[in-house]
Amino acid sequence: MKPVTATDETHAPSSAAAPPRTLAPALLVAAILLLALNLRGPIVAVSPVTGAIRADLGIDAGTAGLLTSLPVLCFGLATPLASALLARTGLARGVLVALGVLLAGTVVRSLDGLPAAIAGTLLIGAAITVGNVAVPVVIGRDLPRQAGAVLGMYTAALNIGSMITLSLTVPIAGASDWRFALASWGLLVVVAAGVWWWATRSLADAPAERSAGEAPVAGPVWWRRPVVWGLMIAFAGQAFAYYGVTAWLPLLLGDRLGMSETAAGVSSSIFQIAAVVGAFGVPVLLRLCPSPRTVVAVVSVAWAALPLGLLLAPHGWAVWCALGGAAQGGGITVIFSLVVRRARDLTENRRMSALVQGGGYTIAATGPSVVGAVHEATGGWSGPLLVVFASVLVLFTAGLAASRRTV
Secondary structure (H helix, E strand, O other): OOOOOHHHHOOOOHHHHOOOOOOOHHHHHHHHHHHHHOOOHHHHOOHHHHHHHHHHHOOOHHHHHHHHHHHHHHHHHOHHHHHHHHHHHOHHHHHHHHHHHHHHHHHHHOOOOHHHHHHHHHHHHHHHHHHHHHHHHHHHHHOHHHHHHHHHHHHHHHHHHHHHHHHHHHHHHHHOOHHHHHHHOHHHHHHHHHHHHHHHOOOOOOOOOOOOOOOOOOOOOHHHOHHHHHHHHHHHHHHHHHHHHHHHHHHHHHHHHOOOHHHHHHHHHHHHHOHHHHHHHHHHHHHHOOOHHHHHHHHHHHHHHHHHHHHHOHHHHHHHHHHHHHHHHHHHHHHHHHHHHHOOOHHHHHHHHHHHHHHHHHHHOOHHHHHHHHHHHHOOOHHHHHHHHHHHHHHHHHHHHHOOOOO
């Protein structure tokens, strides 16, 4: 068997060579996008009502921060369990189970008391972890010819879900209270579950393992392939920078540019909204460029513009936030695209996705704390911005290594 090259993988890994196993690919895409709306929204929905939560539960800022940091930690630590669940139940059923757990967590989080809020948050984190692992595998298996475009739409939907919940949670809470506002997003979970069941009901959803009659792929064991670890390190750099910037950008804009708290919050949303550009732009670049290494370099340079721009020319913040936002949307897209391309069969796709995200998110969960600690230790923002720049360099270096033609 000849080595798999980037040219070969442009079409799909060996698992994707089979024809799509659904009669309605458009419906499956719709189900993936509705699922994506629920994979970040329930987490960021806490941010705009943090003050009300703190006052109601009588907790400090650090404890309130657990409601957003614990799910990210789950993304890392719970990934092996998520992979095992999908291997046992199959992709379609596993995602339905996860959506049921997500709905339960959304309701439990809104019950009375801090223990319920923490328990619900952990359920939400565990459920979203299953979705994180499953989506790239589903796309690689059932939509191989449209993988790049669908991954771009998926990444865009993650950010759109965040924007919807950030925009509407406060008005809903104003008409009721924070508990009802957070619980109301369970309706979107129910809609996603219904469409997911409808779209996947005709799939031959065997457990996500190699069938007994399928010969093992030639070459090294999957976890010994350098590309797997390179993509994990690249994803860690991408996610560390994203969560570090997301947590502290409003305060940074307020301190460096004198913005009010409200203005800084609105201004920092550029970083999230611009991700849609990168999510849709990267699949186009992957088609036009002869090598994914070029795309990794473009994404990394745009990412680096954010910390370096805010460090050297802070009054151009809107440009730097837009570039960095487009890059963070493109970064996750190019990494997931490489996972789909480099995986040699369905089982390897799932395992690579689990390791890349598990290791990456575990490291990324420290991003807000590390950036905040450097800010507190230095009393300024130059140090934290250099930390973010260093994480972008990790994305650049590891991403280039992982996107080589030989693996």
